[in-house]
Every structure is written in C-alpha cells, then in structure tokens.
Amino acid sequence: MRPLLAPLTLVLAAASLPGTASAAGTTSLTIGSATMSGSTLTVTGASTYADQPFVLQGDDPVGDTVNGLPGTFGQDLTGAGIASNTNGTISFRWTASELPPVLNGSPQLTYGWTFCAGPVEEDPEDPQACWELTASRMNWFIPNPEPWLQVWSCASTCDGSGLTNITGPLVFDGATKTVTATLSRDALSADPGDVISPLLGFSFNDGALWTGMAGWYLAGQDFINYEDTYTVPGKRVSLAIAEPGQDPATVTYGTDATVAQSGSYTGSLDVSTLAPGSYTVYSRACYGANNCAYATSGVTI
Numbered sequence: 001m002r003p004l005l006a007p008l009t010l011v012l013a014a015a016s017l018p019g020t021a022s023a024a025g026t027t028s029l030t031i032g033s034a035t036m037s038g039s040t041l042t043v044t045g046a047s048t049y050a051d052q053p054f055v056l057q058g059d060d061p062v063g064d065t066v067n068g069l070p071g072t073f074g075q076d077l078t079g080a081g082i083a084s085n086t087n088g089t090i091s092f093r094w095t096a097s098e099l100p101p102v103l104n105g106s107p108q109l110t111y112g113w114t115f116c117a118g119p120v121e122e123d124p125e126d127p128q129a130c131w132e133l134t135a136s137r138m139n140w141f142i143p144n145p146e147p148w149l150q151v152w153s154c155a156s157t158c159d160g161s162g163l164t165n166i167t168g169p170l171v172f173d174g175a176t177k178t179v180t181a182t183l184s185r186d187a188l189s190a191d192p193g194d195v196i197s198p199l200l201g202f203s204f205n206d207g208a209l210w211t212g213m214a215g216w217y218l219a220g221q222d223f224i225n226y227e228d229t230y231t232v233p234g235k236r237v238s239l240a241i242a243e244p245g246q247d248p249a250t251v252t253y254g255t256d257a258t259v260a261q262s263g264s265y266t267g268s269l270d271v272s273t274l275a276p277g278s279y280t281v282y283s284r285a286c287y288g289a290n291n292c293a294y295a296t297s298g299v300t301i
C-alpha cells in the first residue's frame, strides 16, 4: 500500500464517469423441450440472470483500529464483499462503522484492497493478475468531495506497483455505510471460473488533520481479516434427471448445458442406464452460487 494522493487529472476523470450498473432483473429459468433420441435426452430452454448479491469475503470487528481511535473518519472497517454483474463488471465493497465525513480534503481517508485473480490451477499461459485498489473521496491538495478510484497493477505480494488507467464508478452510501467500486471484469483479467484471492483490505489515513504540511502518514488504520476466496461466476445452466418430487436445490446436477449469449440453452443427458418409467428433468441456472433459479419437467423414458 502507499500513501498516495490522487492526481488532479485522475480526480477529474473519476468524477466524470457514469454511475454504477443497475441490477439486471432476476435469475429465472424455463424448460422449453425435453426430447428423447436413442438414449439421449436433449433439453432446451431459456434463462435470464440477475446481478449477483454481494458475497462476504470477510468481516471485521468494530473498535479495532490500529491506533485505537473511534472510527469517526471512516477508518474502522467492518467487512468486505464482492459481486459480479451481468454487464461484465465486478463490484468490490468495503463496509465501515462510519463513512468518512466530507470535509473538503482533511483528513484524507483512503480505502485499499489488494488481491490476485487467476485460474484455480496455476497456468503459465494465464498467469494471475494482481491489483491494488485505492478509493477515497477526499484529497490533500484541492477541495474535492467527489469519489475517486485508482487501480494499481502489482506483483503477487503487491509490495510495489504501478498506477493503471483502469478506473470505474465509486459510490459512498451513507445509509448502508458502504463504499463500492465497480470495475470491468476484463480489465482485471478476472474471467468466469477464475478465483480472486484477497491479500489485504485496509483503510489508511494521509495526515490525521490538515496542517498544510505534506507528509505525515499513519499507516493502516484498520485491516480486514479475509476468510474466503471468491470465484468469478459465469452464466451457467446445469441439468439432471432423477426421480420426481425431489428438492431442485439438492439434486446432483452432473451435466452442464451450453448457454448462448441470449440465455437460451441446450444440453444432453445420457439416460441409457435408466429403467423405463417416469422421471423429472431438473434444470438449474446460476450466476454465482447464491444466485440460482430452478425448473422441472416430467419426462417418460
């Protein structure tokens, strides 16, 4: 992490960016057809996907700031979460016991987050990409209550990094006491199926109070204890055939369908081992594990 000041140009660029992505409907699913041919059952249908709800990456106690001060300036983190959006963006959210007041520059409280994104299995062809986010709505040098977000490219330990031109909307929500940065998933090289491994979440404070002097920096006002990695979801439909009347949420889905950009899907189930009789086709659409819909259809083998 670094005691970084947002350059004026970046501040202005961030201020002119569009707002956050709006939620995209609900995740839903239909089965259009289930057709036998030989020992193959071909299932088609349609699916739509909602933006994923935030997935908690870690929580943090209230009142544990490094210097023991109350979280008046927004430095007392309480948690962090990630959510993927169907428009191809990914949102990173800090929560704090209080948000920083907007005092036109002082103290500058900045939120940071370092993480790496890459395949589950290390792949020399597709190496991990590591990043550091810094987010604030204050600035030392000019009165500026507008939020600004910087994305730094870094090595696997994030102990040296360079500023990129990647940025996106940053929203401070006083009602929920959240700070949410939304970025292009592609820009972060976070592909569906990749895992985001958090390194550190932190708040830091550049100059506890404005004195007109550059230079005093209190490192790490608070840190988040991460508990989980995050898997970047894709639009996914999975199929199963089983006895009728089962809970669709607990059926074992062993076959993935092919999902088109439009949400229409088609998939094939091998039914060669099933005795003739009445069965149910179970279909599940998910955009993230906590964001699924189910459909069923009776079928006779």
Ligand SMILES: [Ca+2]
Pocket: 060, 061, 062, 063, 064, 065, 076, 077, 078, 222
């Ligand atoms: Ca805390």
Ligand SMILES: [Ca+2]
Pocket: 060, 061, 064, 077, 222, 223, 224, 225
């Ligand atoms: Ca902490």
